[in-house]
Amino acid sequence: MDSQKTITVTSPLLPDLEEFHGLLKEIWASKWITNNGSFHKRLEKELADYLKVPYISVFTNGTLPLITALQALRVNGEVITTPYSFVATTHSLWWNGIKPVFVDIDPATCNLDPAKIEAAITPRTTAIMPVHCYGKPCDTKAIQAIADKYGLKVIYDAAHAFGVEVDGESLLNAGDLSTLSFHATKVYNTVEGGALIMHDEQTKKRIDYLKNFGFAGETEVVAPGINSKMDEVRAAYGLLNLKQVDAAIEARRRVAVRYREALRDVPGITFFDDMPGVRHNYSYFPVFVDAEQYGMTRDELYFKMREHNVWGRRYFYPLISTFSTYRGLESATRENLPVATRIAEQVICLPMHHELSEEDVERVLGLIVR
Numbered sequence: 001m002d003s004q005k006t007i008t009v010t011s012p013l014l015p016d017l018e019e020f021h022g023l024l025k026e027i028w029a030s031k032w033i034t035n036n037g038s039f040h041k042r043l044e045k046e047l048a049d050y051l052k053v054p055y056i057s058v059f060t061n062g063t064l065p066l067i068t069a070l071q072a073l074r075v076n077g078e079v080i081t082t083p084y085s086f087v088a089t090t091h092s093l094w095w096n097g098i099k100p101v102f103v104d105i106d107p108a109t110c111n112l113d114p115a116k117i118e119a120a121i122t123p124r125t126t127a128i129m130p131v132h133c134y135g136k137p138c139d140t141k142a143i144q145a146i147a148d149k150y151g152l153k154v155i156y157d158a159a160h161a162f163g164v165e166v167d168g169e170s171l172l173n174a175g176d177l178s179t180l181s182f183h184a185t186k187v188y189n190t191v192e193g194g195a196l197i198m199h200d201e202q203t204k205k206r207i208d209y210l211k212n213f214g215f216a217g218e219t220e221v222v223a224p225g226i227n228s229k230m231d232e233v234r235a236a237y238g239l240l241n242l243k244q245v246d247a248a249i250e251a252r253r254r255v256a257v258r259y260r261e262a263l264r265d266v267p268g269i270t271f272f273d274d275m276p277g278v279r280h281n282y283s284y285f286p287v288f289v290d291a292e293q294y295g296m297t298r299d300e301l302y303f304k305m306r307e308h309n310v311w312g313r314r315y316f317y318p319l320i321s322t323f324s325t326y327r328g329l330e331s332a333t334r335e336n337l338p339v340a341t342r343i344a345e346q347v348i349c350l351p352m353h354h355e356l357s358e359e360d361v362e363r364v365l366g367l368i369v370r
């Protein structure tokens with residue numbers, strides 16, 4: 001075992017402790033610690049401005065917005081989704097009694113392949129739930145065209161897509177609703193947290209009811225809502241992190257530039273370049289290992305990195321469709337999901353965060369470049 005310090009795959013963006021203490025004092029003085037307090041309101045306003053979205057509702061994590069979005073749009077029956085994501089995407093369907101229908105991904109983006117969606121639509125299909133995997137935009141136009149043709153809702157799991165813009169417009173405005181995660185491991189965090197992005201005030205109102213037990217007033221409950229409100233402490237923390245997220249994204253971009261430069265000509269290693277017109281957030285840096293060309297399997301490389309205290313992450317592996325809850329579904333077979341199956345066996349996300357030093361980056365590269 002190597003004795004060098006551990007390089008982790010991610011590191012949480014933390015606000016300045018003194019500043020946070022100042023805001024905590026305000027919260028203590030106000031004695032208003034949750035239930036749509038002033039920091040909750042301010043965070044929603046500042047996030048909407050930063051993200052260039054009309055309406056946002058903040059949540060206590062990134063999974064409840066998925067579950068709530070499906071409730072808000074009364075989605076049922078079957079929903080078309082990707083197996084190449086974090087389990088929460090599919091779990092949100094299961095928690096709503098909806099049958100997930102897996103469709104394969106496009107190797108150029110790791111996102112749901114629009115060309116394969118129509119073949120999976122049945123009379124029970126009510127919605128599509130794509131993921132902007134690694135923050136790379138889905139083909140939102142092609143997906144919307146299919147949704148319009150068949151009368152389906154589109155809910156984007158945009159957990160990776162904080163701040164991503166396409167031609168100057170927020171990617172989060174695509175579809176009927178988009179969800180975000182503000183988990184500690186994401187580009188922007190509120191320790192735990194998340195949000196729903198919507199197009200109109202009426203939908204925001206309904207979602208605000210749903211995240212507070214369905215209360216529409218002191219004595220009126222309009223729906224079987226849940227409790228997924230964000231508290232004042234985390235809203236204050238989130239306001240401070242918003243001030244430094246641009247600098248964090250820029251630090252990540254520099255790491256991505258160096259990784260690409262060093263890995264460009266390594267046989268058997270591929271990765272993504274920036275897409276034209278897209279403001280990326282550099283949330284992850286996945287590389288794909290072709291064992292034959294590289295001379296080492298993905299797992300061999302992954303465990304070699306571990307031995308040298310460099311923690312990558314096989315993200316996303318295994319595919320959601322292989323877990324016990326889902327593997328019995330007709331759409332969960334390897335034959336239906338050849339691209340996702342192959343990519344899940346080739347991927348390693350390299351360490352990627354705002355605090356990686358040049359030396360750290362060279363240590364990671366030294367284990368891969370050959």
Ligand SMILES: *Cc1c(COP(=O)(O)O)cnc(C)c1O
Binds near residue numbers: 063089157182
């Ligand atoms: C992180 C993540 C979630 C869940 O978010 P939490 O805040 O951890 O509940 C959902 N979907 C994807 C794609 C994620 O990466």
